[in-house]
Amino acid sequence: MTIYLELLWSFFQIGLFSIGGGYAAMPLIQHQVVDLHGWLNMTQFADIVTISQMTPGPIAINSATFVGTRVAGLPGAIVATVGCVLPSCIIVLFLAFLYERYRGLGVVQGILAGLRPAVVALIASAGLSLLALALCGEGSVSVENIQWLSVAIFAVGFVILRKWKLDPILVMVASGVAGLVLYSLV
Amino acid sequence: MNAEKKPYRTLFLSTFQLSAFTFGGGYVIVPLMRKKFVEQLHWIEEQEMLDLTALSQSAPGPIAVNASLLVGYHVAGIPGALITVLGTVLPPLIIISVISVFYAAFRDNPIVSLVMLGMQAGVAAVICDVVVTMAKGVLSQKRIIPAVMMVLAFLAAVFLDINLVIILLVCGCVGAAETIWRDKHQKEEQA
Numbered sequence: 102m103t104i105y106l107e108l109l110w111s112f113f114q115i116g117l118f119s120i121g122g123g124y125a126a127m128p129l130i131q132h133q134v135v136d137l138h139g140w141l142n143m144t145q146f147a148d149i150v151t152i153s154q155m156t157p158g159p160i161a162i163n164s165a166t167f168v169g170t171r172v173a174g175l176p177g178a179i180v181a182t183v184g185c186v187l188p189s190c191i192i193v194l195f196l197a198f199l200y201e202r203y204r205g206l207g208v209v210q211g212i213l214a215g216l217r218p219a220v221v222a223l224i225a226s227a228g229l230s231l232l233a234l235a236l237c238g239e240g241s242v243s244v245e246n247i248q249w250l251s252v253a254i255f256a257v258g259f260v261i262l263r264k265w266k267l268d269p270i271l272v273m274v275a276s277g278v279a280g281l282v283l284y285s286l287v
Numbered sequence: 288m289n290a291e292k293k294p295y296r297t298l299f300l301s302t303f304q305l306s307a308f309t310f311g312g313g314y315v316i317v318p319l320m321r322k323k324f325v326e327q328l329h330w331i332e333e334q335e336m337l338d339l340t341a342l343s344q345s346a347p348g349p350i351a352v353n354a355s356l357l358v359g360y361h362v363a364g365i366p367g368a369l370i371t372v373l374g375t376v377l378p379p380l381i382i383i384s385v386i387s388v389f390y391a392a393f394r395d396n397p398i399v400s401l402v403m404l405g406m407q408a409g410v411a412a413v414i415c416d417v418v419v420t421m422a423k424g425v426l427s428q429k430r431i432i433p434a435v436m437m438v439l440a441f442l443a444a445v446f447l448d449i450n451l452v453i454i455l456l457v458c459g460c461v462g463a464a465e466t467i468w469r470d471k472h473q474k475e476e477q478a
Contacts (some may be wrong), residue, residue: 116348126349151394152386155403157309158379159349166383167390175384182380186372189348189356194368196342197360204338207470208463215462216341217334218433219455221421222440223344227314228414229445235407251408258412263419266326269319270308273409280405281398 104173105180111138112165112184119161126161140168161185250283294363295370297328302355302374307382310410313350316375318417320358330362333424345455351375432465 111133119126127150134140141149149167153160165185169178203209235255237246257279258272301323309316317340324331331339339361343353352375359371386393393399425433436458443449 119347119349148390148394152383152390155394155399156379156382156386157307158382159309159313159351161349162352162376162379163383166380167387170384170387178380178384182376186348186352186376189346189352190368190372192346193343193348193353193356194360194365196346197357197368200338200342200357201361207466211463211466212459213334213338213341213462214433215436215458215460215465216455217337218425218437219440219458220337220340220344221418221425222437223444223451223454224314224317224340224414224421225418225441226444228411228418231315231407231414232411235411248404251404254405254408255412255415258409259415262412262416269322269413269416270304272413273308273310273406276409276412277402277406280403280408281401284401284404 105177107138108165108169108172108177108181109184112161112181113187115161115165116185117188126159130161130164134164134168140172145171250280250287254279254283294330294367298359298362298367299370299374301328302359302371303377306351306355306375307378309351310406313354315410315414316351316354318413320354321417324358324362331358335361337421341455344451432461436461 115126115129115133119129131146135143135146149164150160152167153163156163162182162185165181166178169176169181171177173180204213232255233242236248236251237243238248240246254276258276261267262269262272305316305319305323308319317336321333321336325333325336339354339357343350343357346353352372355371355375356368359367359369361367363370422437425437440454440458443454444451
C-alpha cells in the first residue's frame with residue numbers, strides 16, 4: 102500500500118512544480134525517481150527520456166507510467182499517472198472557472214489581449230526548436246548537419262497543409278511513412 | 288455552452304486521437320486542437336483557443352493535459368474536463384505500458400527511428416502551418432502593440448532564453464495597462 106502512496110505523492114509533486122512544459126519537468130522527475138527513491142537508475146532514466154521523444158504524450162505522464170509499471174505493475178502506472186495530473190485538474194479547473202466567469206471584465210480582456218500575441222510567439226519559438234531538431238538532428242544547426250530528406254518531407258508537408266488544409270494527423274502519419282521509405286532507400 | 292446534445296463521446300474520441308499524435312512536446316496538441324475544435328467542430332472561437340492556450344501555459348503540469356482540461360470544461364463543464372483528461376492520458380498510458388515490457392528493443396529498432404525521423408519533419412510542418420495562421424491573425428488586427436509584443440516575445444524566448452512564465456506575465460501586464468490607459472483616455476474625451 103505504501104508504495105502506491107509514495108508513487109502518488111512523488112508524481113503529484115512533479116505535476117505541481119513542472120511549470121512551462123516537458124523539459125522543465127525533466128530535472129524534477131530525475132530528482133524524485135532517481136535521486137530520492139531510486140526507482141530507476143540514470144541509464145533507465147535516460148532511456149525513458151529517449152522513449153518519451155519517440156512516443157506521443159507528455160514526458161511526465163510517460164515517466165509516471167514507466168516508473169509505475171516497473172515498481173508496482175499496471176496499478177502502479179495508473180496511480181502514478183493520476184498523481185501526475187491531479188494538480189493540473191485542480192488548478193486548471195479553478196483557472197477555467199475564473200476565465201469563464203470574468204473574461205467579460207475590461208481588465209481581464211486587456212490581459213487576455215496581451216497574452217494572445219505572446220502565445221503565438223511561444224508556439225513559434227517551440228516550433229523553431231522542433232524544426233531545428235527535425236532538419237539538423239541532435240547536432241548543432243549548420244549546413245553540413247542538414248538532413249535533406251527531412252527538409253523535403255517538411256517542405257511538402259508544409260505546402261500541403263497551407264494549400265489544402267489537410268488533417269494534421271494525416272500529414273504526420275504520411276511523414277512517418279515517407280521517412281521510413283526515403284531513409285531506407287538512401 | 289454548445290448546441291450538441293452529447294458532446295462527451297466526441298470530446299473523448301477527439302482528445303484520445305489528438306493525444307495519440309502529440310509527438311514532440313505539448314505545444315503540438317495546440318494546433319491539432321485548433322484544427323479539430325475551432326475549424327472542424329466550431330465549438331471554440333479562434334480567440335478563445337488562444338486564451339485557453341495561455342491559461343494552459345500559466346498553470347503547472349503538462350500543457351497537453353491542461354489544454355485538454357480547458358477545452359473539456361469550456362465545452363461541457365466539469366464532466367467534460369474529466370472526460371478530456373481521461374482521453375488525453377490514456378494513449379501515453381497504454382503505449383508506455385506496452386513498450387516498458389520491451390523498451391530496449393523498441394529504442395534500438397531501426398525502423399522505429401526512421402519513422403521518427405520522418406515524423407519529426409511532419410510535426411515541424413504542422414507547427415509552422417499553425418504559427419503562420421496565428422501570426423496572420425494577430426497582424427490582421429492592424430494594431431501596433433500586439434504585433435510588437437509578438438516579435439519581442441519571440442526574440443526573448445529564442446535568443447534571450449527568458450522563462451516563458453515571465454514572458455506571459457509581462458505581456459499580460461502590458462495588455463492590462465493598455466486597456467486601462469485607453470479607458471481613461473476615452474473618459475477624458477467624453478468629459
